[in-house]
Amino acid sequence: MKPGGGRMKGAAFEREVAGLLFDELGIKFKREIEQYRQSDLGDLVPCDGTFPFTIECKRYADGYLAKDAWWDQACAAAHAANLIPSLIYRFDRRPIVCRVPIAAFIAMSGGKDDYGWQYTADVTFAAYCMIAREMISA
Numbered sequence: 161m162k163p164g165g166g167r168m169k170g171a172a173f174e175r176e177v178a179g180l181l182f183d184e185l186g187i188k189f190k191r192e193i194e195q196y197r198q199s200d201l202g203d204l205v206p207c208d209g210t211f212p213f214t215i216e217c218k219r220y221a222d223g224y225l226a227k228d229a230w231w232d233q234a235c236a237a238a239h240a241a242n243l244i245p246s247l248i249y250r251f252d253r254r255p256i257v258c259r260v261p262i263a264a265f266i267a268m269s270g271g272k273d274d275y276g277w278q279y280t281a282d283v284t285f286a287a288y289c290m291i292a293r294e295m296i297s298a
Contacts, residue, residue, distance in 0.1 A: 170217065170218070173217050173250065174217045177217050178190070180285065181204075184285075184286075185293060188207040189205065190205060191204060200239070201237055201240070202237040209296075210296065211292065212264075212292060212295040213243055213244050213260070214234065214238040215248060217247075217249070218230050218247065218249040218250075223251045226249050231245070244260070244263060244264055256285045257284070259280050259281070260280065260281060260291060261278075262275065262280065263275065263276070263277060264291055265281070265291070268295050270298060
């Protein structure tokens with residue numbers, strides 16, 4: 161891989177996810193450029209309106225499960241922003257997967273979660289957008 165190739169691949173994936181989120185939710189997102197200088201920032205932030213999640217994006221060639229460090233990074237950004245963490249990742253030749261805490265399902269249903277973010281579920285991108293839509297409209 162060329163020097164900086166991983167960062168370029170990651171940035172391209174962030175732009176792709178921002179476009180997909182706009183298509184699904186009608187919310188524009190921008191890349192958080194300060195993430196390279198300051199820790200505990202998500203990769204994408206909404207340009208308008210509210211969004212219940214911080215978004216951490218990861219794009220890798222090989223693998224099938226997210227690394228624990230990726231989720232830890234998403235949680236750190238969510239704590240800093242006082243939002244719910246989400247991790248959106250994809251490996252080559254595989255669909256996008258979104259990890260959210262079980263707390264998101266409870267919040268989507270109007271309940272209160274006291275279990276924290278250690279319990280998670282990996283869902284499809286369409287399911288992630290449905291959860292976000294329900295949380296936004298609640």
